[in-house]
Amino acid sequence: MRDKIMVQITILSNDNYGPWTHSLGNDREHKVQMYQCSLYETLQNLFSVRGGLVFSNRFDEFFAISDGISYSDHLDIKTKIQTLFPFEISMAISNSSLPLMANKQAHAAKMAVNCPDTISAAVDANAKNDGIHLIHLDIEGITEMKKTTSPYDVTMMVQATHQIISHYCYENMLLGFFVGGDNFVIVSDKNPQIHSKLIAAKIFKHLHINVNCGIGEEQTGRIAIAMATKNLDMIRHVRKHNESFPRILDSNTSLEGLLGIHA
Numbered sequence: 675m676r677d678k679i680m681v682q683i684t685i686l687s688n689d690n691y692g693p694w695t696h697s698l699g700n701d702r703e704h705k706v707q708m709y710q711c712s713l714y715e716t717l718q719n720l721f722s723v724r725g726g727l728v729f730s731n732r733f734d735e736f737f738a739i740s741d742g743i744s745y746s747d748h749l750d751i752k753t754k755i756q757t758l759f760p761f762e763i764s765m766a767i768s769n770s771s772l773p774l775m776a777n778k779q780a781h782a783a784k785m786a787v788n789c790p791d792t793i794s795a796a797v798d799a800n801a802k803n804d805g806i807h808l809i810h811l812d813i814e815g816i817t818e819m820k821k822t823t824s825p826y827d828v829t830m831m832v833q834a835t836h837q838i839i840s841h842y843c844y845e846n847m848l849l850g851f852f853v854g855g856d857n858f859v860i861v862s863d864k865n866p867q868i869h870s871k872l873i874a875a876k877i878f879k880h881l882h883i884n885v886n887c888g889i890g891e892e893q894t895g896r897i898a899i900a901m902a903t904k905n906l907d908m909i910r911h912v913r914k915h916n917e918s919f920p921r922i923l924d925s926n927t928s929l930e931g932l933l934g935i936h937a
Contacts (some may be wrong), residue, residue: 681806681861682769682797683776683849684726684740684748686717689762689790691734707923720751729851729859737777737849738860740767741803748793762791764826769797772847773861785817805891809860809870810902811839814884814913814921816856829880832856838877842869861900866891870922878887888911889924901925 688694696705710733717736718728724747727739740748748765755763768779782797813819813835820828836852838932839860843850846869849861862869870887877885888906892898905923920927 675770679719679775679777679886680769680804680864681739682741682743682767682775682803683780683861684738684743685766685777685780685784686704686736686738687764687766687784688734689764690866691761694761708906713755716755716758717751718752722896725894725896727845727899729853731851731904737851739806739898741769742894745795753791753828754911762788765793766791767795767797769801772800772863773849774844774847780843793852794853796881803893804864804893805878805893806898807866808813808890808898809861809862810888810890810899811860811870811873811885812906812910813856813927831883834881835877835883835885839915859902863878867922867924874921884921887922889922891925916929 677871683714695702698705709723714728714730714733714736717738720739720878721728721738723741725741726743727772729737731737745767748767752763752765762822764784766780768776768783770776770779772782772833779796780794783794784792787794813832816828822833831903832852836850836858839850839858842848848863848869851859851861855860860866860873870889874885875888877883886906886909888904888909890898890901890903890904890905892901905925907929909919909921925935
């Protein structure tokens with residue numbers, strides 16, 4: 675029986691980016707940083723209005739959850755980007771029940787074409803999307819921590835958390851992204867509850883800090899992250915008054931019997 679395909683990933687790369695940056699001269703780094711920020715904002719807007727969600731990967735490369743976004747939509751996005759920016763963008767698309775595998779298949783499709791400024795794809799068009807599973811994770815107590823810990827020390831701790839998440843995701847065929855502050859998003863397979871528990875345990879074992887995990891499942895990346903964030907916000911809100919409230923929450927979790935729950 676064929677496995678259901680869960681997530682479609684689009685990898686967006688700046689082609690000929692190195693030569694273009696050198697054309698800006700030595701006094702270029704501030705310009706490069708502004709272009710990267712502007713490109714991320716534009717891509718996030720173009721994908722999110724179509725139900726997608728974009729993550730920055732090394733600033734000059736991006737991953738998009740692109741379920742429901744057609745080849746024609748990708749072409750429209752690519753055309754728009756190239757009217758706004760002075761460098762070329764290539765796209766590589768694939769889908770899989772394992773997020774990391776979608777990344778590998780998309781990369782292989784791009785290498786097979788071996789041509790910049792293209793849209794390459796390795797997509798099972800007949801596959802069924804059985805729901806995107808996202809985990810929105812944050813570090814508990816970071817606000818209080820910042821009162822007694824210097825900003826750079828906090829950054830070191832956040833980076834250490836990122837390392838644990840990244841290694842776990844790679845070993846389990848998932849994708850994990852730092853999305854700012856003390857927040858991370860994990861593109862999961864169909865077992866986000868299990869992965870949340872194991873990741874939280876690893877982080878506590880190595881860093882002695884607790885994390886909260888809101889889980890969202892939906893047909894598009896934008897709605898899935900909205901559901902995950904809603905559940906994370908619920909954890910943050912309720913745990914201020916009730917420390918027995920779980921640190922991992924999805925939309926199927928029964929709240930019956932938990933003290934201090936307020937609608």
